[in-house]
Amino acid sequence: MAETQTFLRALRERLMYLIAVLLILLIPLIFFSFGSGLIEKVAKKIPLREGNFSGAGGVLKVERPAAPR
Amino acid sequence: MLAAAGKALLLGLATGLFCLGTCAPVLAPLMLGEERKGLWPLLLPFLQFSLGRLLAYAVVGAVAGWAGAGAAPVLTPRRVGASFLALAALMLLYGLKGGFPGWRLCRLAAPLLARLRAPFWFGLLLGFNACPPFLAAMADVFLHGHVAYGLAFFLVFFLVTTLFLLPLVLLGRLSRYLSLRAVGQWAAVIVGVFYLLAGLRLLIP
Amino acid sequence: MPRTLICGHSRSASIFLTTVLFFMMAFLLVGGNRNNAGMMQASLVYLVFMTVLAYLLFRSGRVHRYRSIFFSVYAIAFVLNFIPILLETRGHIALTGRDIANLDTPLCHLTIPMLILPGLVYGVLIFPTKLFANMGFYPMLFLWLGATVVLGKGWCSWGCFYGGLDEFFSKLLPKRIVSSRKFNYSLRWFPFALLLVIVVWSFLALDPVYCGWLCPFKAVTEFVQPTNWLIWVQTGIFVVLFLGLVVVLPLLMKRRTQCGLFCPFGAFQSFVGLANPYRVRIDKEKCNQCGACVDQCPTFAITRETLAKNKVSITCARCGRCMEICPRDAIQFSLLGVPLRGHDARKPGFLSEVFRPDSLFTFGALLFGAVISGGMAAQVLLRFVHLARTGSFLFR
The missing domain is CATH 3.30.70.20 (Alpha-Beta Plaits)
Structure with missing residues (x-):
């Protein structure tokens, strides 16, 4: 029992270190994806549109949509 | 209706975090009782307590909406502005002083109610409290002057405050309440400033 | 000041970590500028600067000291670059009604918490920016998501382009003028309350109220052109908040008062950062x-x-x-x-030194920070060269 626990603990520690290394490797991927068109591809599927601003008086205000989706 | 829900959410958070947060330590022993075996014995007093609060809130919401409907012709922007300023003063006092005499009442009443072992009555009484966010909620409903609006408003208010009581009752995490209370306190200050500005805008033509 | 026992790295481990970091930074910083000789040279200079900082950080273990130099340089470079870019692309700093109607407002991460609820309920972006523009919504959202996974709340000390400003001012005076012995620590929950209020309020008003009323950094980036008294009041609030929270209080208290006591995004990041x-x-x-x-x-x-x-x-x-x-x-x-x-x-040994949690975190944070700041820093360097040559800080 104790042995299993020690083994599991060691496994968990290794896994965390692995995650830590993967997080470092993720950084170049994040910055590369900016030029790759990946963001556009994913974001096009999200139903979000740009606001319609009157701009009168320079006040940031969006026209309230007619009804919630 | 969404706007009502949003405002009720905000005020409910300020009340839930701070006022109920203050009452919670008093409330907890009443809720938890001596034995904590099983979910049902834990949940039953909480449900009774919640039912009491819900009833109180429904009454307050309906009455405030009804009274507002009657008073609508008298409510000039100037008077509304002035009442906003009064509310702002209350909220700021409540937030900055870090307390309000009202909650001491709660502390005084708790042992009596605990002896009665009647969570329903405790909830009902706590429902009619004098916390400034609660007063602000009442004022909002009054100014709108619709019974249905008042009921909807206070239903959200009830749900939000319940959200904050639930973990306390189920987990007994008292220490977390100190920081939550501080958040609620500062939220009251900010909402107070908003009321101040809204009041001034109504008063200054 | 008591004797410090900071745990740095051995020379070999420091050299190893710095070398790997150097190549990764070079790949991302210089590699992206292959078509622009000027930017490439400027990026090389910045690369050398970051490499020296990284070596000193690893060797001495003084994470705060060397991070703070990087972070201040980053924030100052951001401000020195942002305003000239506005002048070059728009011709003016203050936002006009037409800029807003054209969605020509760059978005920053501070708006994200206010955009979520209206986006979910109404499917609309309540900030006047384009979805896919260079400093538009999705690139910023994606960058923030990445930073949250990689840095967590560390974003506030390694990735945010504003945080370095109050850090910079908090470092200027050698000694504290206002002691914080009697400081009311419940104030550190103020940002959470502010977050709550602005999220709900923005949803109700369908207007990012923090940007309109409370953002201290409007004072050094862009603001709505004052055309009536209300906008003058708003602009006044920006300036007062900036001077108070980012300049004066950090100078007097030697603490990051804006970040610690005001920034609602910091509060938001405290929660989402737990994912890291x-x-x-x-x-x-x-x-x-x-x-x-x-x-x-x-x-x-x-x-x-x-x-x-x-x-x-x-x-x-x-x-x-x-x-x-x-x-x-x-x-x-x-x-x-x-x-x-x-x-x-911590066993003395090359591998166990390299694979210390603090080594791994600072390595990732330095890499992220260097890449996110690289473009701005390089461009500001070029601006200074341009200034020396032509007398103008603007490229055109």
Whole structure:
């Protein structure tokens, strides 16, 4: 029992270190994806549109949509 | 209706975090009782307590909406502005002083109610409290002057405050309440400033 | 000041970590500018600067000192670049009605918490920016998501382009003028309250109210052109908040008052940052409750109460200051699920030094910080060269 626990603990520690290394490797991927068109591809599927601003008086205000989706 | 829900959410958070947060330590022993075996014995007093609060809130919401409907012709922007300023003063006092005499009442009443072992009555009484966010909620409903609006408003208010009581009752995490209370306190200050500005805008033509 | 026991790295481990970091930074910083000789040269200069900082950081273990230099340079470069870019592309700094109607407003991460609810309920972006523009919504959202995974709350000390400003001012005076001995630490919950209010309020008004009323950084970036008294009041608030929270209080208290006591995005990041596996932990066997960290934490994240429980608040921004001043070396960067062994137990050995949680965190944070700041820093360098040559800070 104790042995299993020690083994599991060691496994968990290794896994965390692995995650830590993967997080470092993720950084170049994040910055590369900016030029790759990946963001556009994913974001096009999200139903979000740009606001319609009157701009009168320079006040940031969006026209309230007619009804919630 | 969404706007009502949003405002009720905000005020409910300020009340839930701070006022109920203050009452919670008093409330907890009443809720938890001596034995904590099983979910049902834990949940039953909480449900009774919640039912009491819900009833109180429904009454307050309906009455405030009804009274507002009657008073609508008298409510000039100037008077509304002035009442906003009064509310702002209350909220700021409540937030900055870090307390309000009202909650001491709660502390005084708790042992009596605990002896009665009647969570329903405790909830009902706590429902009619004098916390400034609660007063602000009442004022909002009054100014709108619709019974249905008042009921909807206070239903959200009830749900939000319940959200904050639930973990306390189920987990007994008292220490977390100190920081939550501080958040609620500062939220009251900010909402107070908003009321101040809204009041001034109504008063200054 | 008590003797410090900061745990740096051996020379070989420092050289190894710096070399790997150098190549990764070079790949990302210089590689992206292959078609622009000027930017490539400027990026090389910045690369050298970051490499030297990284070596000093690893070797000495003074995470806070060297991070703070990078972070201040980054924030100043951001401001020095942002306004000229506005002048070059728009011809003016202040936002006009037409800019807003054309969605020509660059978006920053501070708006994200206010955009979520209206986006979910109405499917509309309530900030006047384009979805896919260079500083538009999706690139910023994506960058923030990435930063949240990689840095967590560490974003506030390694990635945010505003945070370095109050850090910079907090470092200017050698000594504190206002003591924080009687400081009311419940103020550190103010950003959470502000977050709550602005999220709900923005949803109700369908207007990012923080940007319109409360953002201190409008004072040094862009603001709505004052055309009536209300906008003058708003602009006045920006300036007062900036001077108060980013300049004067950091100067007097030597703390990051904007980040620790005001920024609602910081509060938001405290929650979402929990997705990142790094934490700052206090070794209860080493800590003797001297309170040096309570007195020095730039973002007010350690109080007497949290210290008594050997914990730091959820608001800890991973800046490394406590580790640097702890006289018993009791505070460390750690990984969730990995026990806090303490520096004594850190086996001397090349691999165990490289794979220390603090080495891994600072490595990632430096890489992220260098890449996100690289373009701005390089461009500002070029601007200075341009200024010396032509007398103008603007490229056209």
